Amino acid sequence: MPAQDTNKSYHTSCTGAALQTADAHTSPSEITFFAACFCPFVQRVWVALEYLGIGYKVRDDFPYEVDPYKKPPALLEVSPKGLVPGLKLETFSPPRGLNESTVILEYLEDLAANTTKRSLLPAASDPYARALVRLQADHINRTLVPSFYRFLQAQETEAQLTAGKEFHSAIEGLVSHFSRAETENVESALGLWREGGEIGWTDVMAGPWLFRATNVLKHYRAFSLPEGPKFEAYLKRLFDHPAFKATCSDEQLYLDSYERYAYNRPNTSQVANAINSGRGLP
Numbered sequence: 014m015p016a017q018d019t020n021k022s023y024h025t026s027c028t029g030a031a032l033q034t035a036d037a038h039t040s041p042s043e044i045t046f047f048a049a050c051f052c053p054f055v056q057r058v059w060v061a062l063e064y065l066g067i068g069y070k071v072r073d074d075f076p077y078e079v080d081p082y083k084k085p086p087a088l089l090e091v092s093p094k095g096l097v098p099g100l101k102l103e104t105f106s107p108p109r110g111l112n113e114s115t116v117i118l119e120y121l122e123d124l125a126a127n128t129t130k131r132s133l134l135p136a137a138s139d140p141y142a143r144a145l146v147r148l149q150a151d152h153i154n155r156t157l158v159p160s161f162y163r164f165l166q167a168q169e170t171e172a173q174l175t176a177g178k179e180f181h182s183a184i185e186g187l188v189s190h191f192s193r194a195e196t197e198n199v200e201s202a203l204g205l206w207r208e209g210g211e212i213g214w215t216d217v218m219a220g221p222w223l224f225r226a227t228n229v230l231k232h233y234r235a236f237s238l239p240e241g242p243k244f245e246a247y248l249k250r251l252f253d254h255p256a257f258k259a260t261c262s263d264e265q266l267y268l269d270s271y272e273r274y275a276y277n278r279p280n281t282s283q284v285a286n287a288i289n290s291g292r293g294l295p
């Protein structure tokens with residue numbers, strides 16, 4: 014861990030591949046995506062928009078993004094807690110809003126079923142496969158994501174060791190879910206875990222935190238992801254997937270944007286406050 018907090022702030026505009034993707038989405042569209050470049054919840058939605066082939070535009074007030082910590086009225090209109098991601102839907106008159114990454118994912122999945130015919134979930138004709146994917150997603154939301162923040166915000170060495178183990182075992186838990194689907198021969202619940210597979214719901218749900226484990230947690234907590242050829246090949250397929258890659262900024266953006274979490278600065282965010290007070294995430 015770097016010796017001390019250098020008071021870097023979060024970035025307010027994406028860089029690298031993510032910037033190119035944002036640049037390509039400035040034309041009018043019925044869906045406006047309220048995003049912040051560093052946010053993993055936003056990245057979930059962004060990967061889904063890209064993969065499902067749904068038309069969207071980023072906000073046209075440069076630099077494309079809303080600052081969720083400043084809570085501009087336009088954001089509060091679509092997301093009552095002032096959290097990104099949000100969608101403004103001009104398919105309705107007057108326009109309507111949607112918030113919550115998982116709810117937005119469900120919405121996009123349903124929308125794509127009626128339009129682009131692409132899908133992240135197994136087919137509706139296979140309820141068991143869909144249930145396995147939902148178990149994977151439940152594990153990600155209730156265990157993997159909170160343990161990421163507990164680890165990053167832990168300050169004392171002992172607390173960091175404990176939280177690091179917890180995050181590590183949360184990843185192993187995800188792998189166990191994949192192993193179960195393999196043992197039960199439910200291929201469509203494996204997403205990119207299967208060689209030759211296509212990106213799926215679980216990859217989109219977990220990917221942003223697995224990615225931040227390779228840069229933010231590596232930098233601030235000297236964290237190493239589980240080793241082994243199978244897991245490493247999975248991560249490579251995930252991070253190299255065109256829809257995922259298209260939403261990634263350069264590494265420095267993440268390191269700068271997460272310094273406030275790594276030093277557990279007061280009032281970093283609603284997520285950070287929830288972790289510090291032992292409450293569920295917002």
Ligand SMILES: N[C@@H](CCC(=O)N[C@@H](CS)C(=O)NCC(=O)O)C(=O)O
Nearest residue numbers: 052054081096097113114282283295
């Ligand atoms: N449960 C929400 C969480 C979204 C969230 O926490 N977004 C953060 C950015 S990563 C945010 O907007 N924070 C603003 C704040 O803390 O006030 C979701 O899944 O969409």
